[in-house]
Amino acid sequence: MPLFFNPLHPLTIVATVVHNIGVLVHLDGADASNDEEAIAEDMAIVVNRGVIEQVAPSSEVVDEYGMEAVEEHIMFDAGGRAVVPGFIDTHTHLLWAGDRSQEVRWRHEGKSYVDIAQLGGGIASTVAATRASTPQSLFFRGVDRMKTALRSGTTHMEAKSGYGLSTPSELDLLNTMDRLNRESGLPSLDITWMGAHDAPPGATISEYTDALLSDQLPAVLDQGIARSMDVFCEPGWFSVEQTSDLLTAGKKGGLDLRLHVDEFTNGGGGDLAVEYRVQTADHAYHTPLETRMAMTEAGVNTGYLPGTPYAMGDAFPNMSEVVDNELHFTLATDFNPNCQTLSLPFMGSLMVQRAGVHPMEALKAVTCRAAATSPHPSGLEHGVIREGAVANLNVLASPHWESWSLQPSHSPVWSTMLEGEMIQHVR
Numbered sequence: 001m002p003l004f005f006n007p008l009h010p011l012t013i014v015a016t017v018v019h020n021i022g023v024l025v026h027l028d029g030a031d032a033s034n035d036e037e038a039i040a041e042d043m044a045i046v047v048n049r050g051v052i053e054q055v056a057p058s059s060e061v062v063d064e065y066g067m068e069a070v071e072e073h074i075m076f077d078a079g080g081r082a083v084v085p086g087f088i089d090t091h092t093h094l095l096w097a098g099d100r101s102q103e104v105r106w107r108h109e110g111k112s113y114v115d116i117a118q119l120g121g122g123i124a125s126t127v128a129a130t131r132a133s134t135p136q137s138l139f140f141r142g143v144d145r146m147k148t149a150l151r152s153g154t155t156h157m158e159a160k161s162g163y164g165l166s167t168p169s170e171l172d173l174l175n176t177m178d179r180l181n182r183e184s185g186l187p188s189l190d191i192t193w194m195g196a197h198d199a200p201p202g203a204t205i206s207e208y209t210d211a212l213l214s215d216q217l218p219a220v221l222d223q224g225i226a227r228s229m230d231v232f233c234e235p236g237w238f239s240v241e242q243t244s245d246l247l248t249a250g251k252k253g254g255l256d257l258r259l260h261v262d263e264f265t266n267g268g269g270g271d272l273a274v275e276y277r278v279q280t281a282d283h284a285y286h287t288p289l290e291t292r293m294a295m296t297e298a299g300v301n302t303g304y305l306p307g308t309p310y311a312m313g314d315a316f317p318n319m320s321e322v323v324d325n326e327l328h329f330t331l332a333t334d335f336n337p338n339c340q341t342l343s344l345p346f347m348g349s350l351m352v353q354r355a356g357v358h359p360m361e362a363l364k365a366v367t368c369r370a371a372a373t374s375p376h377p378s379g380l381e382h383g384v385i386r387e388g389a390v391a392n393l394n395v396l397a398s399p400h401w402e403s404w405s406l407q408p409s410h411s412p413v414w415s416t417m418l419e420g421e422m423i424q425h426v427r
């Protein structure tokens with residue numbers, strides 16, 4: 001039995017037995033063509049020290065542990081509800097300050113991106129508000145947001161810096177994320193440096209790229225908190241050449257690579273993702289099909305972020321093309337000042353109820369497939385319910401597992417087990 005687990009969090013000592021599960025979508029063997037193999041009935045789960053110790057038929061487990069809670073065990077009755085793995089959000093801009101709610105009205109009134117910037121809106125306003133915030137106030141914003149995500153079943157989140165855009169403020173953001181990752185009772189974080197999000201006020205992208213390479217990236221590597229880096233590769237922002245220089249330097253420094261590509265136009269970011277075999281190239285709304293296929297062949301994931309077109313009034317990507325061609329994809333929230341959702345079930349609803357994606361495909365995209373691009377800090381497997389994996393799971397409020405993607409306005413999750421600790425959500 002491994003004496004796990006997330007080294008950043010305290011240990012859960014008492015074993016928990018989750019029994020009376022209706023349907024268990026464990027996703028063990030989820031890549032098999034037959035999804036039935038990823039589902040089981042009449043199962044129970046034994047969890048010890050934050051790790052799944054046993055997944056076995058209920059009768060076997062109940063024989064071993066009895067039905068009553070005894071000193072060493074907590075018996076958790078799932079009441080015939082469906083159980084699925086904890087959700088993994090692979091793309092969030094977690095930490096920023098300010099409030100740009102008025103911009104939606106300005107857009108409705110016909111104001112352009114430039115007009116909004118002149119009125120004091122846009123990313124520059126978020127950067128100014130973030131820089132003016134203390135690390136402590138950003139920490140509390142982070143706690144609040146992570147609790148909100150947990151309420152919708154998220155047990156792990158990728159989190160990017162990128163609203164500081166100067167070396168000291170980017171380092172502060174990464175440091176605050178590291179503090180958040182050490183808090184127990186919150187989703188774990190996978191921390192990404194995204195200094196290359198936009199140019200700071202007063203600098204061109206070209207000048208800022210030079211500063212990133214000569215000053216900010218070395219400082220980030222020295223700090224040693226970020227696991228990955230991300231670049232906003234898009235015509236008008238970081239060009240393919242500038243992105244390439246940044247990826248080369250980051251890779252040399254030992255960072256894993258992620259990208260924002262082709263959000264507004266086909267700018268060649270998808271090809272660059274293939275060249276560098278990045279872990280994930282996200283948005284990709286305008287990436288041509290042959291490039292998406294090359295990405296899959298190269299082992300590059302595409303992260304679809306349906307909250308962004310939802311918030312901006314744009315069309316969703318053609319998901320039937322993605323599913324029919326068996327392209328690797330994940331779904332994530334892209335939480336940011338213009339897309340203020342932290343709910344993966346809402347992303348599931350957008351894909352299942354609005355874009356023709358099968359609920360099982362969508363579920364894999366926020367669990368086992370998401371885990372492949374965002375490892376758990378313990379180094380153990382997650383996004384799947386099997387022996388040896390982190391004990392992150394959701395007990396849904398329904399006996400039907402499909403319900404995870406059918407409640408866009410409120411959480412479909414009844415309870416969440418986070419690293420072995422069962423959290424009963426208020427309903």
Ligand SMILES: [Zn+2]
Nearest residue numbers: 091093260334
């Ligand atoms: Zn993003």
